[in-house]
Amino acid sequence: MAEIRAVRPNDLDALYRICLVTGAGGEDARALYRDTKLLGHVYAAPYAILSPRSVFVVEDTVGIGGYIVGAPDTREFETRLEAEWWPGLRTLYNDPAGEPRAGWSRDQLMAYKIHHPDRTPNEIVEPYPSHLHINLLPHLRGTGIGRQLMERWLATVREMGSHGAHLAVGPANRRAIRFYRACGFFELERPSKPAPAPVWFAIDLRRRVGSCTHRLAG
Numbered sequence: 364m365a366e367i368r369a370v371r372p373n374d375l376d377a378l379y380r381i382c383l384v385t386g387a388g389g390e391d392a393r394a395l396y397r398d399t400k401l402l403g404h405v406y407a408a409p410y411a412i413l414s415p416r417s418v419f420v421v422e423d424t425v426g427i428g429g430y431i432v433g434a435p436d437t438r439e440f441e442t443r444l445e446a447e448w449w450p451g452l453r454t455l456y457n458d459p460a461g462e463p464r465a466g467w468s469r470d471q472l473m474a475y476k477i478h479h480p481d482r483t484p485n486e487i488v489e490p491y492p493s494h495l496h497i498n499l500l501p502h503l504r505g506t507g508i509g510r511q512l513m514e515r516w517l518a519t520v521r522e523m524g525s526h527g528a529h530l531a532v533g534p535a536n537r538r539a540i541r542f543y544r545a546c547g548f549f550e551l552e553r554p555s556k557p558a559p560a561p562v563w564f565a566i567d568l569r570r571r572v573g574s575c576t577h578r579l580a581g
Contacts, residue, residue, distance in 0.1 A: 401470055429497075429508065517566070529563060531561035
């Protein structure tokens with residue numbers, strides 16, 4: 364039976380692995396990257412190291428098969444990334460900015476994020492300061508554990524003083540979009556950017572966090 368627990372320091376390799384095998388809109392991204400740690404460097408590992416209180420994993424008899432990572436204060440987290448996380452990685456990965464973007468590989472696209480990290484717009488961060496990423500391996504999908512992970516995380520960041528949370532998802536990931544809506548997230552106005560700009564969702568934590576009614580399938 365799967366159980367949810369707080370992240371531990373020795374879970375880091377599992378977070379890297381899960382991030383990679385779910386990194387293509389919930390599907391396996393191993394064939395897309397030469398460096399198997401790049402996705403995890405950006406979307407998983409820094410949370411476990413810099414904000415472990417808001418990171419939970421799912422573990423069953425097979426091992427760790429899912430996680431939810433995030434930060435209660437996005438601006439503070441971005442500041443810590445710049446001071447404590449990105450500098451070391453920038454010595455390992457070249458900035459591809461000097462090469463034509465049309466020819467960049469997936470690895471180069473991710474390396475660019477390390478050198479030029481995204482900064483969430485103020486109009487999203489101010490009302491909804493927390494953010495998250497959630498991923499499950501296929502054998503745990505449809506079991507209800509995604510719902511439990513989300514409820515645990517939302518309750519935790521609310522206890523830490525957050526009054527709202529946001530996330531971004533690819534517009535083609537309809538399965539995840541249905542899940543977020545069922546968990547109480549609502550779609551924010553889309554920025555005037557060409558596709559494939561992400562879809563932003565948010566939830567107001569000043570209201571009681573209700574139960575998700577849809578099981579995470581991806």
